Amino acid sequence: MAKLMMKCLCYFSYQLLLILILTAPLDATEENQKNFYVAYLGDQPVDEDLAVQTHIQILASVKGGSYHDAKESIVYSYTESFNAFAAKLSNDEAQKLQRMDRVLSVFPNRYHQLHTTRSWDFIGLPQTARRNLKIESDIVVGLMDTGITPESESFKDSGFGPPPAKWKGKCDHFANFSGCNNKLIGARYFKLDGNPDPWDILSPIDVDGHGTHTSSTLAGNVVANASLYGLAWGAARGAVPNARVAAYKVCWVSSGCSDMDILAAFDAAIHDGVNVISISIGGATEDYASDTISVGAFHALKKGIVTVASAGNDGPKWGTVSNHAPWLVTVAASGIDRQFKSKVKTGNGRSVSGVGVNTFDPKEKFYPLVSGADVAKNSESRDSARFCFDDSLDPKKVKGKLVYCKLGTWGADSVIKGIGGVGIIVGSEQFLDVAQIYMAPGTMVNVTDGDNITDYIHSTRSPSAVIYKSQEVKVRAPFIASFSSRGPNPGSKHLLKPDIAAPGIDILASYTLMKSLTGLKGDTQYSKFTLMSGTSMACPHIAGVVAYVKSFHPSWSPAAIKSAIMTTAKPMSQRVNNEAEFAYGAGQVNPQKAVSPGLVYDMDDMSYIQFLCHEGYNGSSLAVLVGSKSINCTSLIPGVGYDALNYPTMQVSLKSNGELTTAIFRRRVTNVGPRLSIYNATIKAPKGVNITVKPMSLSFSRTSHKRSFSVVVKAKPMSSTQVLSGSLEWKSPRHVVRSPIVIYRPQD
């Protein structure tokens, strides 16, 4: 299952997990069980009706010639941007289909799981930033998410003219959906499996809040006086408040986000004419030719559309980054200089500081305090009682009290509240950089402080405590969130991922009134704005910067825009995140600098195909990207240099046999700065690594002038798994064009 990349394992996510477990064994064992598959035939068909007929003919031929069966099994024909169909098939039928000449590729449909905006000021895009208003208002951003809230002030259209003339998207009136306007110009939903979802509504309406949040972060209007119960008060706004929004709902509360639906959304968005796609959804795959997001994004790329995707929330473990195809912009989540803390005072007068959003004002009232471990329902439930799991505590001993619990599941506050308790203090070793929202008075403390509280509980006959309402505190930033997925890239040893970092901790943006703040049972808190954390929230920040850069340079290629954003990023420090570039890629995004990068590392679509050939992909597996079976990787010079790609970062994976590793990177930069300019190279090499650049100086005499150079990295073997960071900077008096160079030893 692909998941929304939000670090809130709330109520509905458990629903998702449950469903996964229930259906998985069936898929695996039943030989003739019918499942959904997507069959891919090529690029956009000339005649859509004919294409649909062809789909049915092809299907009929694998179903013993029965048109009736074919029509019954087909669920969708993709004809707007590529030629493909989705159908319910048995294993045998799918294999037959795979063997047909006209079918380029067949893959099974998987379900992916749901992986003030002070943040804009923090990264240097103030409300007063220079803007290219006319072009900005012609930009359409597309979000594939849980839908959108049309009533939100972030999407009101006062001051907006009609949609740009090129726009071909649509927006109908749907159930519980008031319709579009000149700001929200597209809204569609995709749910091809036809299974009812009791928690959701068949409409682009966002009952979850995630899609509303990401959309408003990307392109929401400026909304003054936004806050969450007074917290994070300020003007909420997107990166490009004048741009238009198109929502493609592909994620559903019960079933998550399925490949068929994601692909249908790409098909539609590309055809509709979006300029940027933001997709905060993930699922682990290593194969760039069968992952739906990777395939859909490549087709978008061919039409000049940049796709920005979240890196995932599976950090800080190594090798967890997802959405790592070279044509995606892969975004890590960083923290800004603001945290939400609430003080806990115990009856002995001691105070500790907890992390979290607690909107409840206790008015100095102390409540009796117990530890979950001491109030188990019975002796069998003692182990679960430590974590305050559902049905593990004795309601009589919890009633009217605060309970201390170890972190075992999100939502223990609802369990305690549900049996008459007052609130919760959670002890945890992880996630202390993210403010979880509580549905009852609650906060999270580290284990040292937690043990201290437990000791206090056991030291007195009538322990008590009070949890104060949360306050904003200033913290050192930026740093990469503990949850943000880390490299190295599991899909290629030659490609650094994630690409870039953007704020993704405690981000305030629009929300839905259809769901309480936590979605937990018993939560009565509702708000038009809320705080969310996750690489899901970081992703629309970068998609917004893409739109911002595009508003100044409408003709730049996706690779050029991506390069501009990466080479101007603010370097981050390995002292703060010891996974270095595997945590933050090129560093923290710097939106205004990205408009004027000086030089860009540009590429066309075929460069990526060469890279894949170099990586060992064969021509037939690449047909799904290229749109024909004619690719011959042998004849196509499989690219030159170590990674065969003109990428703005460089990654060397050391040989494991103890030999010296030499990597030669061939790169080419294009002048997009002043006509006449000279750039000199500055190299930083980590200890044990020699890096040389030839030539050391590049001079340009006109705009669009290209210059090539090579970087040679020689590195000694390393004994342990670690990452060494170097860099190459091309400097002119006005620009610094920085590329990190990462050297690491792959895990054996």
Ligand SMILES: *[C@@H]1O[C@H](CO)[C@@H](O)[C@H](O)[C@H]1NC(C)=O
């Ligand atoms: C959606 O609309 C239907 C009827 O139009 C209504 O009965 C239902 O309560 C609405 N659902 C929500 C969640 O607003």
Ligand SMILES: *[C@@H]1O[C@H](CO)[C@@H](O)[C@H](O)[C@H]1NC(C)=O
């Ligand atoms: C914001 O709130 C303050 C105080 O509640 C009020 O004085 C002010 O007019 C509000 N501003 C806007 C634009 O609504």
Ligand SMILES: *[C@@H]1O[C@H](CO)[C@@H](O)[C@H](O)[C@H]1NC(C)=O
């Ligand atoms: C826990 O937090 C306290 C401050 O509240 C700090 O002094 C202590 O070092 C922290 N312990 C751990 C293990 O992080």
Ligand SMILES: *[C@@H]1O[C@H](CO)[C@@H](O)[C@H](O)[C@H]1NC(C)=O
């Ligand atoms: C509790 O923490 C305080 C400092 O915050 C420390 O002085 C004290 O020794 C701790 N108590 C226990 C029992 O660990």
Ligand SMILES: *[C@@H]1O[C@H](CO)[C@@H](O)[C@H](O)[C@H]1NC(C)=O
């Ligand atoms: C091409 O690669 C795919 C996937 O790796 C593999 O299944 C197929 O057999 C390969 N085809 C050829 C001709 O090597």
Ligand SMILES: *[C@@H]1O[C@H](CO)[C@@H](O)[C@H](O)[C@H]1NC(C)=O
């Ligand atoms: C691919 O190209 C190579 C080199 O040009 C050639 O020898 C080979 O026959 C080609 N293969 C196919 C299937 O066309």
Ligand SMILES: *[C@@H]1O[C@H](CO)[C@@H](O)[C@H](O)[C@H]1NC(C)=O
């Ligand atoms: C780096 O260069 C120095 C000086 O030329 C040389 O002694 C050393 O062996 C080189 N190291 C590597 C890893 O090539």
Ligand SMILES: *[C@@H]1O[C@H](CO)[C@@H](O)[C@H](O)[C@H]1NC(C)=O
């Ligand atoms: C680049 O290097 C040349 C020759 O070493 C030098 O004359 C020039 O001043 C340098 N330019 C910059 C911007 O550092």
